Amino acid sequence: MRLSAYFLPTLKETPAEAQIVSHRLMLRAGMIRQTSAGIYAWLPLGYRVLRRIEQIVREEQDAAGAQELLMPTIQPAELWRQSGRYDDYGKEMLRITDRHDRDMLYGPTNEEMITEIFRSAVRTYRDLPKNLYHIQWKFRDEVRPRFGVMRGREFLMKDNYSFDLDAAGARRSYQKMFLAYLRTFARMGLKAIPMQADTGPIGGDLSHEFIILAETGESGVFCDKAWLDLDVLNQAPAHDDDLQPFFERFTSIYAATDEKHDPATCPVPADDLVSARGIEVGHIFYFGTKYSAPMGATVAGPDGEQVTVEMGSYGIGVSRLAGAIIEASHDDAGIIWPDAVAPFKVGLINLKSGDAECDRVCGDLYAALTRAGVEVLYDDRDERPGVKFADMDLIGLPWHLTVGPRGLKNGVVELKRRATGERSELSADAALARLAG
């Protein structure tokens, strides 16, 4: 993509309403625009990131055996009356009346709807287990939206729902999601730590919040320092393995939010205990028959009796992750995208657009990289070098490839790694080999 033609309204100054760093950087980098309190438009650069995040979530869900579908944003109130939540949910639920005076709502979550779909289609235990997910916009009319996309009213969420014949099956479904979540966040370059959360009336150990560590996180967390150098991707078992040992190991390493942390009973010695800040990016829980019972989601069991199915639900804040990743990965100059979610891999900077030699070398590099499948944002604007460098640092692409007349005189271009600031001079061919290889 040529920057001269790209819709990328970067800002030099920070809009007054943005208080936290990810919100400021997303506005300044031209990723989002606010349209109302807690509601945002995603501009091309931001939308690319959102889709990247969504795709990683999707791949890990599919790998874990979940099946994607898509439910609507608007739901009939009737379903929520069946579960008893229509009156309980309060003002956070956006209620709508259609032209026929029917009560509708903009879905804040989808337990009722998925239960309705399930109960109308599944009759026998032979069709279990099932795990269905979708990635869809939700609306919760928060009293006070803030922190940009980290706590918007409208947000993109991956939510899925598991259906099992009994508690043992539900436990296995839960463990599959536990593994999928650890893999998902690790792939995004995040250190996500599962922390035991309130399970409500069901009890047990089957509810975890996944919290990523970031200096600017909302809540205080404590964890065993063993978490810090745990390599999840290398230790993760296959989804078909017996997940119990893995689950036990990862839930036994201490981690707690400050609400649950009690220094008096903490099993971790003070020297091994890390105190940090965190952002919740995922939440999984098992809730048994909370919805299946009132809504009559039953199947015929092996002995012919009707059995109420055991359910769990699992959420990932996809749009929140865009902000959370920035909270976890930025510096004074701007965003530092982890490779897996970067909107482009390489920023190609032409220091002197209009100069025949610079234009030719850049054009060749751009064409060759594109041919090799490398996504490039080519800054071909007629701008000052300082402006180009500053914009590129702000946008935070993983690699910056700089071409200028001074370097070309010596036959070199400059390659910079955004995360480390490390720069090296090399030939255009060598740079191409490194980026495309």
Next chain:
RNA sequence: CGGGGCGUAGCGCAGUCUGGUAGCGCGCCAGUUUUGGGUACUGGAGGCCCCCGGUUCGAAUCCGGGCGCCCCGACCA
């Protein structure tokens, strides 16, 4: 939902107390500068001063009523 603040050019703000030609910086446009980490200079465009009503010869400014946005707290993916 309690408490507080703000609304003036695309962005950041001054002007409001004490009513009298709508300003500054950045950005934008046209030039000069030919620049190696937000360069410098010259010229220019761009405003229902959030909305409605009132007071006044005259309102961005005073009064009344709305709306919007932000912050702190409580609450929450």
